[in-house]
Amino acid sequence: MKRWLGKAETALGNHSDRLNAINIFPVADGDTGTNLYLTVRAATRSLQESLPDEAAQNDVGAVLAKAGQAAMEQARGNSGTLFSVFLCAAAEPLTGQPRLTASLLATALNRAQIRAWSALSDPVPGTMLSVMEAASRAAAAVDAAQKGNDSNHALGLVLDAAVGAALEAVVHTEEQxxxxxAAHVVDAGGVGMLLILDCLRSAVLGEELQSELLDGLHGYDVQDPHIHADLPxxxxxxxxxxxxxxPLDAATLxxxxxELGDSVIMSQVERSPDPEGRYRWRVHAHVLDAVPALELIRSLGEPxxxxxxxxxRPRDPAPVEADAGSRVEGR
Structure with missing residues (x-):
């Protein structure tokens, strides 16, 4: 799991410029690649610290839960927030498990995509949500055919199916x-999720990333311009x-x-309440004016x-720099 997230950090750093270039939904602010990179980096850096005991260090769910919470706390944009939701949810059915199997992966992917869809007030097909769902459905189908086979070979078949379905879903985002x-591009967040899933396949199977995976995706060729820069x-x-x-205040918020804006995402950072029965939530929204939104939030809690x-924002097509002080918000 640590190798997976490390590979994802590197891959997203390498691809951040092209992901930014095709980022036009939900807003054309050209930073999906940057936001996914920074969110995954937060997850990987959290795992540089030891988990509390040896049992937790050998617990797939505990490792991912720690990474997911760190990602959630520092999530950037729609895409980063949704991936952190994905990571936290995937950790739940893996709790107490010392290794990943085909059935566990299928269950984790299903839990993760359901939670991601439900985190958004107005989820939209044709985004990374569709990619998560396609990967989950393919994994479940292959796992069912394996009839409980917990071998590494069965796990490999599930991973192959998940990545293949994710690629098909990315291609279809353009028509959704x-x-x-109109811009003749695929969804940037969907491509980012595809990269992340291929990194999981690579880490588990001990194989290289599939370099040809992104060939032919509309708008993704290095010769293409930064499409977002030409949009209003x-x-x-x-x-x-x-x-x-x-829970009542969360529903109210x-x-x-x-009512104030859109792209509203709310997800619990931790699954257990504090002594006063409150849960910690990561909140994301696009609004016309920050002041009313922050006043609303402060009327219910202390953010x-x-x-x-x-x-x-001013559009800068330069690749993201991986310095510790990087701080870019947006999609």
Whole structure:
């Protein structure tokens, strides 16, 4: 699992420029690659510290839960937030397991895609959500055919199927969203998720990444321009924070943020409440003005790790720099 996330960090760093270039949905702010990279980097760095005991170090779920929580706390943009939700949810059925099997992976992928879909107030097909779902369905189908086979060979077959289905789903994103079809590109978040899944396959099977995987994806050729730079600016800002809320207050916040803006994502950072019955939530929203949104959040709890960024930022096509101080918000 550590090798998987390390490979994903490297791959996303290498591909961040092209992911940024085709980032036009939900807003054309050109930073999906940067945001996924920074979110995955937070996950990998959390695993540089030892887990509390030897049992946890040999527990697949415990390792991923720690990585997922760190990713959630420092998630950037829609794509980073959804991946951190994916990671936290995938960890749950793997808790207490010393190794990954075909059945466990299929279960984890299913739990993860369901949680990711439910985290968004208004989930949209043709995004990384569709890629997660396709990978999960393919994994479940192959696992069912294996009839409980827990061999590494069966696991490899499930991984092959998941990545293959994820690629097909990425290709189909273009026809699922009008904005992508008009620009003749595939979804940036979907491509990022495909890369992450291929990194998992690579880490588990001990094989190289499939270099030809992205060949032919519309808009992804290195000769193509930064498509997002030619699109109209989006009004408003992106607001992100972590806040402790009761279940009722969380439902209230989601409803009122939906009224103020869109791209609302709320997911629990931890599964257990504090002594006062409140859960910690990671909150993400696109709104026209940050002030009313932050006032609303503060009326219900005290936010931490607050980040506000303009959606219509100056577009810089330069690749992301992997320095410790990098801080880029957006999709």
């Amino acid at each position: 969203l009008d904005a992508l079809q 600016d989006d009004d408003g800002v992106e607001v992100m924070c972590t806040v402790s809320l009761s 989601r409803q009122r943020l939906d 931490t790790d607050v980040a506000v960024s303009e959606l219509a």
